[in-house]
Amino acid sequence: MSEAEVEAATLGALAEAEANCTRCPLYRDATQVVPGEGHRQARMMVVGEQPGDKEDLAGRPFVGPAGRLFDQTLAEAGIPRDQIFVTNAVKHFKFEPRGKRRLHRSPNAGEIDRCKWWLGQELKLVAPAVLVAMGATALRSLLGRPVSISSLRGKTGRIEDGIPMIATIHPSWLLRIRDSAARETERQLFLADLRRAWRLAG
Template sequence: MAKKPQRQANPPDTTSLKKLAQAAQECTGCDLYKNASQAVFGQGSKKAKIMIVGEQPGDKEDLAGLPFVGPAGELLRHCITEAGLSIDDIYLTNAVKHFKWKPAGKVRLHQKPSLTEIRACHPWLEKEMEAIKPKIIIALGATAATSVLGRVPKISTERGKVIQDDKTGDMIIISWHPSAILRGYDLEDSDLKRAQLIADLKLAKKKLT
C-alpha cells in the first residue's frame, strides 16, 4: 500500500507579513485548526534583527490572536527588558500557529504538538524567516528548536551557545521556554532557568554588536 502523503501548510509566495498572516487563517495543513479559535501569526517589526520562536499559542494567545500575551509572554517580556533588549526590535512568533489543547472541565489544557504537526506548520515559519531575515533566531523550548534546527535538541546541553545554520548562515540560540520556568520543579529550578534565559538573550544582544 502506498504511503499516505503528509499534509503540510502551503503559504502564498509572498514576503508580506500582512498577507501571510491573512493566509494563515485559512490553513488546514494539520487538524489543529479544527479546535483553535484562529491561527496566531507572528508579530513585530519586519526590520527586527532578532526573531524569537516559541512553541505554540496558549489559551490567551488563541483568544487574542497575538503571540506571547499570556503569563509566559509576560515573563518573556520581563526577561527581554532585563537583558537590555527592546521588544520593539524583536519579532515574536511560534513554531505551530494553532493552539493544541484538551478539555478539562471549563479549562483548555495545553497539549504538546506532535512532530507531524511541527513539520506541517514549518512552511509558515520558513516564510517568516524569509520575510524578516533575522540575524539571530532564539528558539525557546524543544518544539521551537526542533522546527528551527530540523532535529530534536537537548536544551540542557545545547543552550548558551551560538549554533550556525550551514544552509542559511543564521545564528541560532536555544533556550528555555518561559512556560518551563513557570512550571519549574521548585523555586531554585525556576530561578536557574530564568537566569539562563536572560543570559541567552544577552548573548544574542552581544552577537548583534
C-alpha cells in the same frame, strides 16, 4: 501548490494566508491562528513553541503568563520587544479540554513539520541576524530533527541557511518550577541566553 502555500510579499499578507491554513488538523479546534508579530526588519527573531490559551483567544503571541515573564526578562536584558520579531513554531493552539479549561498539549512531529512552511516564510521576510529557539518544539522546527536544549545551550548553533541560533528554554517551563531559588537560577540563565542573542544581533 495550494492557496495557503503562495509565498507572501509582506507580513500582513502572510498573516492573512495563515488564517486560511489547513495544512494540519489543529486549525479545526483553535479559535484562530496566531501569526508572528514585531519589527518587520528585526535583527533578532524569537521562536517559541505554540500559542497557549490566552494567545489563542487574543490572536497574538506571548500575551499569557509565560509571555508576561518573557516581557519582564526582555526588559531586564535591555531588549525592546518592539525591536524584535516574536513567533511560534506552530501557529494554532493544541489543547485537551478539561472541564471549562483547555490544557496545553505538545505538537507532534507531523504538526511541527507541516507548520514549518509558515516559519520559513517569516524568516524570508524578516531576515533576522540571529534566532532564539525557545523550547524543544522550536528547535525541532528550526533544525528539522529532534535535538535536546541541553546539547546546544551555551553554544551558537546555525540553521540550514546559516543564520546563527541560540537555544534556550521556554519561559513556560520557568513557571512550572515550584522551588523559588531554583526558578530564579534558571531565570538568570534564560536572561543570559537572551542577552547573548541580542549582542549577536548587533
